[in-house]
Amino acid sequence: MAEEIKLMKGNEAIAHAAIRYGADGYFGYPITPQSEILETLMAEMPWETTGMVVLQAESEVAAINMVYGGAGTGKRVLTSSSSPGVSLKQEGVSYIAGAELPCLIVNVMRGGPGLGTIQPSQADYFQTVKGGGHGDYRLITLAPSSVQEMADFVGLGFDLAFKYCNPAIILADGIIGQMMEKVVMPPFRPRKTETEIIAECPWAAQGKLKSRKANVITSLELDPAKMEENNLRFQAKYRKIEENEVRYEEFHCDDAEYLLVAFGSSARICQKVVEIARAEGIKLGLLRPITLWPFPKKAIADYAEKVKGMLSVELNAGQMVEDIRLAVNGKVKVEHFGRLGGIVFTPDEVLNALKELIIEN
Secondary structure (H helix, E strand, O other): OOOOEEEEEHHHHHHHHHHHHOOOEEEEOOOOOOHHHHHHHHHHOHHHOOOOEEEEOOOHHHHHHHHHHHHHOOOOEEEEEOHHHHHHOHHHHHHHHHOOOOEEEEEEEEOOOOOOOOOEOOOOHHHHHOOOOOOOOOOEEEOOOOHHHHHHHHHHHHHHHHHHOOEEEEEEEHHHHHOEEEEEOOOOOOOOOHHHHHHHOOOOOOOOOOOOOOOOOOOOOOOHHHHHHHHHHHHHHHHHHHHHOOOEEEEOOOOOOEEEEOOHHHHHHHHHHHHHHHHOOOOEEEEEEOEEEOOOHHHHHHHOOOOOEEEEEEOOOOOHHHHHHHHHOOOOEEEEEEOOOOOOOOHHHHHHHHHHHHHOO
C-alpha cells in the first residue's frame, strides 16, 4: 500500500495521529502555541467517523480530570496544552500516576515563568522529568524533533502508557508544534471494543460485572504500610522502564572529541553546528535524547570516557545539563548554553559557546 504523505504543522500531526491511532477521547483547552491540536480535531469531526469524543473543557483543570475519568475506564484518552496550562494540570497528573492509569499528555512548550511569552522554550524540562505534581512519580517523556515524530510519538506514547499503566507525555517546544513538514501518515487502527478493553485492562472500571469484583480507581491509601507498598511497586515499575525504554539518537559520535547534547528543536540546530564544526576540523558529535525520562544516562556516561567535554544546548537557563552532569559523575567537563524569553539561538552562537566554554577553557 502506498504511503500517505501530507504537509502539516506539528500540532496538526498530533491531532491526525490521535484519530488514526484509535483514540477514544480528547479533552483540552486552547492556549498558544498548541491550539491547532484542538482546532484540527474539531475540524476533522472524528465523532462522525471513529466515534472519538472531542471536548473543549471549561478549564485545564477540568480537562485533566476528564482524562482521569476516561483513563479509569481503560479508554485511550489524551489532553494537550502549553506550559502555563500544563502547570494547572499537575494535581490531576499526580492523581493519574498515583492511580496507575495510562494516558497521553502533550505539552507544546512556551516561555515562562508565569504567563511569559507565546514564543518557544524548553523550560518545562524540570517540571516534566522531575515530577511537576506532588509525590514520587515519573512520566514517560518523549521529545520529538520533527513533525514526523510528533505523529509517530502519539502511537508510541499510548503504547508505552498502556504497557506500564503510567502516564506518558510528548514534550515538544513551540517550534516543533508550529513548523510545517511533510508527514508519512500513520496507519489507521480501530478503536478498542468494550470486550477488548475488558480483556486487556482487567483493572478498568467497566461497571458491575458478574465475573469479578468491582474495580476501584483511586490514588488514596490511608494505611501507611499499604501506601509504602504502593510506592515501592511504583519504583520497581520505574526501574523496569529505565531498563527497557531508553531511546536516543547519535550524530557523528564515532570519532567525536567533543559532544553536544540537545533535544527537540535544539537538536535540529545542533546538527548544523556539528556540520560547521567538522568543516573547521573540530571533531564534534551530537547525542539527542528521545526519551527525556528515562534519560540516556548510561550512553552519556560512556561518552564521558571518550570525549574532552560536553555542551548541553537548551532553550532554557540550564536544566537538562544537571542530568548530564549526574551521568558523567565529574569525569568530563560539562557546560550549558541556552537562550531565554523565546529567543532561539543560531548555529554560530552554539559553536562559539562550545569554543569559549569547552575547547578554549
